[in-house]
Amino acid sequence: MIETKHLRKEFGGKVAVEDLSLTIPRGRVTGLLGLNGAGKTTTIKILATLLRPTSGTVTVGGLDPGNTPHTVRRRINLIAGGERMVYARMTGRENLWYFGQLYDIPGKVLKSRIGELLELVGLTAAAGTRVEQYSRGMTQRLSIARGLINDPDYLLLDEPTLGLDAPIARDLRKVVAELAERGKGVLLTSHYLAEVEQLCEHVYVIGDGRHLAEGSPGELMAQTGCHRRVRITVSELTPEVEAAALAFDDRVRIIPLAESGGGAVERRGARSGPGVVERQRAGSVPDSVERQTAGSVPSSVERRGAGSGPAAVEGAGLGGGIAGRVLTDGGAGDVIRTGAVIELSHPGDVAGALTKAVIAAGGEPSGLEIAEPSLEDAILALSDRSMAVVA
Numbered sequence: 001m002i003e004t005k006h007l008r009k010e011f012g013g014k015v016a017v018e019d020l021s022l023t024i025p026r027g028r029v030t031g032l033l034g035l036n037g038a039g040k041t042t043t044i045k046i047l048a049t050l051l052r053p054t055s056g057t058v059t060v061g062g063l064d065p066g067n068t069p070h071t072v073r074r075r076i077n078l079i080a081g082g083e084r085m086v087y088a089r090m091t092g093r094e095n096l097w098y099f100g101q102l103y104d105i106p107g108k109v110l111k112s113r114i115g116e117l118l119e120l121v122g123l124t125a126a127a128g129t130r131v132e133q134y135s136r137g138m139t140q141r142l143s144i145a146r147g148l149i150n151d152p153d154y155l156l157l158d159e160p161t162l163g164l165d166a167p168i169a170r171d172l173r174k175v176v177a178e179l180a181e182r183g184k185g186v187l188l189t190s191h192y193l194a195e196v197e198q199l200c201e202h203v204y205v206i207g208d209g210r211h212l213a214e215g216s217p218g219e220l221m222a223q224t225g226c227h228r229r230v231r232i233t234v235s236e237l238t239p240e241v242e243a244a245a246l247a248f249d250d251r252v253r254i255i256p257l258a259e260s261g262g263g264a265v266e267r268r269g270a271r272s273g274p275g276v277v278e279r280q281r282a283g284s285v286p287d288s289v290e291r292q293t294a295g296s297v298p299s300s301v302e303r304r305g306a307g308s309g310p311a312a313v314e315g316a317g318l319g320g321g322i323a324g325r326v327l328t329d330g331g332a333g334d335v336i337r338t339g340a341v342i343e344l345s346h347p348g349d350v351a352g353a354l355t356k357a358v359i360a361a362g363g364e365p366s367g368l369e370i371a372e373p374s375l376e377d378a379i380l381a382l383s384d385r386s387m388a389v390v391a
């Protein structure tokens, strides 16, 4: 395994990585996540022996790269999605041959390995074409093959699918999963969190260079209180419906839809989180907006207090076509309410039971939306907490 203990890296006076201890075993994909500037690339460069840590230790299969850099470099390789790592004037096969020779791989072994790798990344037919004629996806796949040319035990992937179209990224993910199945230890950083959820059994979340949390994606979501979110739209919110919803679970949030007037009021059950408080006049643009389509994972997630639901929703594509503006505010005196979103973040499968409770109280649901919890929610919640600590 690769192990770091109390890793620290300073650039001048700037601390990029602080007291970071990680374990990257063989046979699985380990994720390293954090917001921009969290220290991911610095960490990966240290593991790839491109940077020396200021203090702390790194071992690769028990070996210290500081003492045996050549041996360690034969056992690891790095693929950085944002960087061109192959030569444009050479063909795919020539690139692999060139990089293979840098590792002193005997000709016969290298020839058959290149054949296998071209096959693995789907470039056999394009092996004789110059890379300058490759598409971005083909170049990226060649970079993966280049990263495997020394048959490393550990592969460090820094944003490997950066800028790739969905189908190409999907193919690459398959290759990465297969590599782990074959026993390679993979460390992955990616801003595509769905990719991380799909590939990683274990994820480290870092912020300001420090360890914030670790666990499976599911565990991280549970740790941060990110649950599946059910939203039921009712075209008319009566006191009975409101009471029934709040009685169903005290985490329920009632979010009236303002049809006219200067604002709306959000009410929460006793256990709901604090959320973000915002005021807004009719017709103005909200500061933070979350948009999502029914049943989808949110495409953008606003920053919010850990564990709380969204504080602002506009045009949320709820079934029934009701586009409502939802705000938090203290006074509801001037609000004409015509309907509401009844929202509940809950670990269980409560959509059916909550809908029944609403109907039993005389409510008429016009839309149901279920949003699965996302790793993005968890990262933002963890990072928000760390920012709060730093501030």
Ligand SMILES: Nc1ncnc2c1ncn2[C@@H]1O[C@H](COP(=O)(O)OP(=O)(O)OP(=O)(O)O)[C@@H](O)[C@H]1O
Pocket (backbone or CB within 6 Å): 011, 014, 015, 016, 034, 035, 036, 037, 038, 039, 040, 041, 042, 043
């Ligand atoms: N060579 C350098 N000199 C000075 N500061 C650096 C250097 N490299 C990184 N940093 C700083 O260290 C911190 C961590 O940077 P790093 O690139 O490791 O973060 P990251 O998590 O990879 O970010 P991103 O997601 O934006 O790529 C940042 O504040 C960055 O500005």
